[in-house]
Every structure is written in structure tokens, then in C-alpha cells.
Amino acid sequence: MNVSATNIILHSLNYNSEGVLKCKMREGELPISPSIEQLVMDLHRSYQSKSNKAFAYFANEGEKSQLFQRALTEELNGELDFVGFSQQAAGRFVDELKEHDFAEEGVLLVSKYTWTTSDYLLIALLQNNQSISVNENLELQVSQHIETSKIQLVARIDLTLLKRDPEANRYISFIKGRVGRKVSDFFLDFMGAKEGFDAKVQNEGLLKAVEEFCEKQELPTEQKQAVREVTSNYCKEQLKEGEDIDLSALSEEFQSTSDLEGSFYDFVSEDYQLEENFPADRTLMRKLTKYVGTGGGMNISFDQKHLGSSIKYDEASDTLTIQGIPPNLREQLKRDALIDSGELVITETILDDGKAPF
Template identity: 50%
Template sequence: MSLDIEHIIVHSLFLDEQGQTQLATREQELATGPAVNQLMGELHHIYNTKAGKVFGYFNEDDSGFRDLVRRVEDQSLTFAAFTHQAAERLLAELNRLDMSEQGVLLFVRYQWLGAHYLLIALLDNKDSVTVTEKLEVSHASYLDLGKMQLAARLDLTELQSRPDSHRYFSFIKGRAGRKVSDFFLNFLSCVEGMDPKAQSQGLLKAVDEFCESRQLSQEEKLESKALVSKYCREQLKEGEELELRELSAELGTDDDLDFYQFVSEEYQLEDKFPVDRSALKGLTKYVGSGGGLTISFDQKLLGERIQYDAATDTLTIKGTPPNLKAQLKGGE
């Protein structure tokens, strides 16, 4: 799959002696070459496969960043000038919130699978050591791409063709304990839109009720859910979104009832959305926790090795896992 870099540039956010964030800008775009192509290929893959992304759209009450995008798209503003103004906007937002951030600020416009994207990421620059060709130990710096925490991508093609969409922006929510919305969303004039986790939970409910509507046996239900789980995990592995029409084809039809028609009538699911990995457990497992107890088991075990008595609210397990049995005996 070809990835075509159209424009790319980097700037730097750093802390001065007083601990205030400062901005250093590059005047010219980067020339593409093996190193830049490798960087962008890795970034694109990491971003696509990053779990927990949220979607959004431009805030109607703040047109600042959207106006910059319009100007660079109609070529009344060069890409380099666009990034300079955008970087200054980010710095102003950090100063407004009295926040300190540093790292490499990357802007890239690229094409992939016929769609145009604008990716903006704040990357950590890490210090390390390396051994040179002369077998000398030397200081080195590198971009820690695997821990990318602050990034957003604007689907320019989606924005142009479907300006009323609530999902042409996607973004990573940020480090634990700090939401990207603290400053990154404000900088982008963006608000949250479609929630992949809610979509995935809605999918699980739809699959359950679709199986019920087809009057499937317990074994057939488990087979259908396993098929949905397999499809979703393959899409996650490839960094692709779930497509309801594709999933419907996988499930097949029965008496002119297909899954796509079923969800179109009764559920508010997008035709395409990224699957939330954590929600997939609900397709093949029963999971619950509370009061210091966490239980998870394959749904196919209910009624076989595991029995549930609703009257006494009792779960009976036959055949304790060996590692759990060893722990239990050790605690006697």
C-alpha cells in the first residue's frame, strides 16, 4: 500500500531556563528521502494501529485552525507558513493554560489509498547512547515513536466530501491522567464526535439480538460471535476499520434477513468505525468484576463446566485452572 508524502516539516517545543515552553521553527519543508520515508511509514502504521482513538469535528464556535486549513488547501498560504501559524497557535494555548510541553512538533500532509490526510504529532525526543562504526560509545538522540501520545489526523478528503460528518478528525487521547483535550483539541478547534467504544458496544448488542432474531441454537450463536470476533481482530491487526457491509457478508443471510439491513433499521451504527479492542471480549467471554472479585470465562463453558443458579445467585465451576488451584492450595 503506497504512502505518498506531499509536504512534511518539523518544529521544536522546548523549555527555557525558567521552565517556560518556547518554539523553534524550521523555515523550509523537509526533503523526502529514505530517512523521511521510513519515519513517516512507521508513524502512519503506529497511528493506524493505536488503540483508543476518538473521532471529532471542527468546533463551530472556534474557526481559528479551520481557517488555517482552508487557506493552505486553497494555496493562499504555503504549507510551511501554515505550520508556523499553527505552531504559534499551539504555543499560545499552552501559555494560556500555563502548561509545559516539549518535543518535536511534526506536520505532514500525505496521501494513502486515494485519501489525503494532515497528521500533526508531538513526538518525544529521547537521549540514549550508541556504539559507532569505530566501536566508540557515543551520545545519541532518537524519536520515541512507539510512545506517541499526542497526535491528531485530519481526513481532508472526508472533510471536503462530507463537511457535516462528525468523524473527519481522529486523535489519541494522551497520557494517563492527562487528557489531550486540555490543550491539543483547543489548538485544533476540535470537539469530540463519534465514540468507537460506544459503537463497539452497540455492535455487540446488535450481534446478540440478530442471533436471537434468527432463532439460532446456542452452538450457532457462539459460532456467529466467534466469526464476528475473528473479523474484528483481523481488522485491528491491519489497522483497518470495521465495515458493516463486509461483516454482514461474513455472517451470511437467512430468509432474506442480513445483518446490515438488521442494524440499519434498529441501531445507530456508522457504516465504518474502528473497533474498540476492549469491547471484543464481550463477543466470546463473560466478564465481570466487583467487590474484590474478577471473573472471566468463555461463553461456551456456561452450562458445561460452569453452572449459574439465578435463584441463589451462585456460580459453580467444575475443573479449576491448574495455576489457580496451586495458588489456592498454597493459601491453605
């Protein structure tokens, strides 16, 4: 599915000779061209692939906090043109960078585009990097390029959801950023928003619901694993397509691939505080089909289906036995004379809850 860009403008953020961050404002929109469409598509795909997103909504608290929302409302109502809106947004962006002491330079992109049936506003600070290439005369030349795959300071507003349901708590989304950087605070202050919908909590609730649904069904180990794999595959496909998890669709997946009694959707609707739709968390989804443990200098991960067959756990001795070691690991161990057979016994397994191996 392609995106269709409707508006786009760039502003430049740089420090002057006095060390003050300034914004050079562009006075007109960029004309929509195939290269512009490709840029917006690349940014959209990069943003969709990010799993560390936070969701928010306009807080409507205080005069300063409403500056961005007021400008956006005026633009959407035709009272302010897109250029004027982008310039006001750029001014707020710079003010908040200074307030939060983020030493950031780059190209500020403000764009409106359509994808599937929704309209979006994207605001992203892009890095304008240099690259060296060889021209047809075999001479070195330096050129500038924008890195679209490593965006960090970026936020998006679902304009269609905002219009359809102003009381929703998830029409604003942004990338949380690296540990130690208060990116959430920055975007919440910049847009005058409050953090609302928590995708991680939703995903944790889904994992819990799947496990308890299997227990209620009294499924044998093999069938329980099959349900987990159906969930994992569905969530991976949704991540790949940039789509949310749909509980009704997931329930239908269960019915079509497993011989289950009752509806998973009905089961979830009774006792779980889950939204009808929410984005998948790639890291949490791994727990559906894998055991993962880290600690004491060890990092162990394996598919759950191997437990009880090629991998055995003895709780009494806290021992994990692996038969059929991966060839590349075996070669490393044999090279260092640690083993001389195809069996490895690990006697210091890290336990998260005292009951499971990982």
C-alpha cells in the same frame, strides 16, 4: 499497504531559562527520503493501533477558533505554503499548551501523507529520547531517538473526507490521552473543533444489535456463539488492518459462515442508529466472546463457550465452579496449599446485572 509522505516538517518545543515554553521554528521542509517514509509509516501504524480515539469536526464558532481552519484552508487552496501553515499551527499548538497548562516539550511533527485512497494531515508531539550504545571501538556513545510507539498528543485530519463531505462529523480524530488529562479539550480548542462521532457508542450499538439479531433468529446457544465469534474475528481483522467496521461486509460474513434467515444489514438498518462504517473498539469487542469481571480483589475472565461445560454458574448460591484449572494457576494454588485437586469453587462472583456471572 505503505504510506506515501508528501510533506513533513519538524519544530522544537522547549522551555527557556525563564521557564517559558518556546517553539524553535524550522524554515524549510525535510526532503522526503526512505528514512522519512519509514518514520511516517511507523507513526501511521502506531496511530492506527490506538483504540482510544475521539472524532470531531470544525465548529466555525468565533474568530480564535477558526485560526487553525483558516490556515489549513489557505494551504489546501495554495494560498499558503506548507512551511507557513506548519509555523502557524505550531504557534497555535504552543498557545494551547500554555492555556491548558500542559508542561510538554518535544518535537512537533507536521506531515501530509497518503494511505490507500485518502490524504491525511498528521500533527504529533514526539519525545526526543536519549539512548546509550556501544560503537565499533567499544566505547559508549549517547544518541537521540524519537519514540513513535508511545505518542499521546497527536491528531489527524482526513483531508479527503473533509473535501468530499465538509458536513461530516468525523474527519478530525485524536487520541484522548490518559485519565485526568483533558486532551480532548486541548485538541478541540487547538483546532477550533467540536466532538462529533462517538465510536464507543457505535460499538456498543453493534454489540446490542448482534445479540438482538440472534434472539430474533431464535438461534441455539452454539450457533449464537458462532455469530459472536464471526463478529469478533471480523473486528479483530479490521483493527489489524487499520480499517473501519463495514456493516455491509459484516452482514456478508454472517451469510457466508452461518445458516441465517434474513440479512443482518437489513435488521440493523431498521432500528439502530449506526453509521455505515466506524472504527472498532478493541476493549468492547472482547465482550463478544468473553465474560469479564473485576471487583473485591478478583479479576476473572474466560471464554463464553466454557460456560455450561467446564465452568458452571449457580445463581441461587452465587457460585462459579471451574473444572480444569489452568496449569500455571493450579501450581500456584498447590504451592500455597490451597487445593489438592483439579477443581476450584469460587463463591464470591461479582455480578454486573444480577442475572449473568459477569
